[in-house]
Amino acid sequence: MEPITIAMALAAVLGTKALEKTGEKVGEAVWDRSAKLMKYLKQESPGAIAAIEQASEQPLDYGQAVLEMQEAAANPDVARTIQELAAAVEENPHPKLTEVVEEIREALKSLESKDEKNAYITAKEIKAETGGMVIGKSEKKIDTGEGSIVADTIGNIDNRKIDRRTTI
DSSP: OOHHHHHHHHHHHHHTTHHHHHTOOOOHHHHHHHHHHHHHHHHHOHHHHHHHHTTTTSOOOHHHHHHHHHHHTTSHHHHHHHHHHHHHHHHSOOHHHHHHHHHHHHHHHHHHHHHHHHHOOOOSOOEEOTTOEEEEEOSSOEEOSTTOEEEOSTTSEEEEEOSSOEEO
C-alpha cells in the first residue's frame, strides 16, 4: 500500500474515532507513529489537522488531504514518519484501516478520471504580448507572417518567446 494513503486512512479512522466507537484498538507502534505524524502535521500543515479533527462532522476531502500530506512530506522527518507508520500498519493490519484505504483509493481514482477528462484543452487562437511565452503542443504548423514559424514540429511541445504582438 502507498504510505501516504495509509497515513490518510489512519488519520481518517482516528479523526472520526471509528475505532473508539467499536472498542477496537490499533497496535502500540501504529498509535505512537500516528501521534508523531500528527505532531509534525500540526507544524507543517495545520489545515490538514483541522480537516482530520473535523472528519467526524464533515467528510474528509481525500484529494485535498493527500495533496497537503504530500506537501508536508517534503520535510524529511514527516516523510520518514509516514514510511514508519505505513510499515507499522502493514505489520499490524486492521480491517477498518483496510476498508478506509480502499475508500481513499476509489476516491482518488475518481478524481484522477475527472482530471483526465478535463486535461485536454484546444485553443483555436492564442494572443501573446511582446515578451510573453507560449508553451503548448502544436497540431499544425503555425506561421506568424513575416516568415516566422512559431510551432514548426507537429505534435511536439513547443516553448517560444514572443518578440512582438502575435496571434497564434
